[in-house]
Amino acid sequence: MTQPFRTGSKTFASTICPGMAMSLAADRLVIETEKPFYVLSSAVYGGGYGTADRFVNREVPLDYDCSDPARDYERMLALWGYSPETTIGFLTAAKLTHASVAETAGEAFGLLCCATAGTGNAARAGRARETFPAYAPGTINLFVLVDGSMTASAMVNAVITATEAKSAALHDCGILDQKHGLPATGTTTDAIAIGASQTGRHGRTHRYAGAATALGDAIGRLVYGTVEEAVRTQGEA
Template identity: 55%
Template sequence: MTQPFRSADRRSYLSECWREIQIRHEEDAIIITCARPLETISSAVLGGGFSITERIINWKVPLAYDCSDPVHDLHMMLSERGYPPQSTVGMLTAAKLTHASITEMRGDEFTIVCCTTAGTSNAARAGLLRPVFSSYTAGTINSVVLIDGRMTPPAMVNAVITATEAKAAALADLGIADSLHGLAATGTTTDAIVIGASQSERYLGLHAYAGAATTIGNAVGRMVYESVYEAVSTQKE
């Protein structure tokens, strides 16, 4: 685990395991790029669902952000930076970008790089009755899981499940509670997840599953757990 951007003079992180991945910290965004396009599945505001992307942006907005049209706001932000929206996955967060936690590892026919930003002021437990709203608000636990390897679409969906379970486990171990009910939180009310795969032909194995008992699913769970744990446990530092 590492939080490279807590150092004031550190603005860029180059993955040690997957040299094509670069993570940059700008004043109001974490920008993740890969030397090749990635197949992604995500719950992101921009480029969500299944897509092909060249960059993933975690954009910081204020706690009082007017969330009436986040897609428009992301388009404007991308335009200012010269990034084409059709090849970008964009998320929103109000969490500390400096405390982004990065984990990575090599495994069985894959390499994984995970980056999480987290804040838990709106921690919540799924499955309980609570006040709900139709509008979108900025996400507070955002995880990006990038996999250099070959995965089927069902395996990528499976990875979303495994990553979500790992996030919930980390919050439980940290004692994060739903402020409304006092029970263990499973996330926050506005989390987002991105799973990206290179689908590189240099790998012979095609991962058809990504549950906790598979090599790739076990790795996804561990990387997400560790990055969520570190990002949440240090958020007040």
């Protein structure tokens, strides 16, 4: 695991996934790919299934309150000069400088994971709580990008594996649900993107991504490590 932006660096280039790079600006962390990735995400802008060559993690203040974050995001994309058709947009109140990044290569895949984490609104799923209709920041945002080919069902499987790893990291970090005092499983506004290059250069399509598969095992390890590092250091300068 590494936090490349804590030392003042503004860029990070993947050594595993060809053509993938990250950059940090004052209000956003951007991951760009050379060619569009097939993506499944819960992003506030461009969520669902689609294709994208740019993933934006936008930093907003803790008091950010917007009833239509997608429209607000569209306004910001125009300001930044980003294509709305090929950009996936996330929001966070976490420190972007403390983003944790990890990558590895495995059996017919390359993998990069990036996590940003703020746990002020940590929550335990399955316990009753106050609900709200509008987006509120805080959040753990996860980017799981695979240089390889995956079926749609494998991408859903990867969401499950990543979520389990995130929850395990929070448990091991001792993060509690503030309302109930029990171990948190996430925050109230977590988001994730699973992306696959769908390149045929590896000669294989991954049909599963559970913890017993090579791809799922790698996703679990890298998500756990990046979430743990981002959570553990969130209060540091």
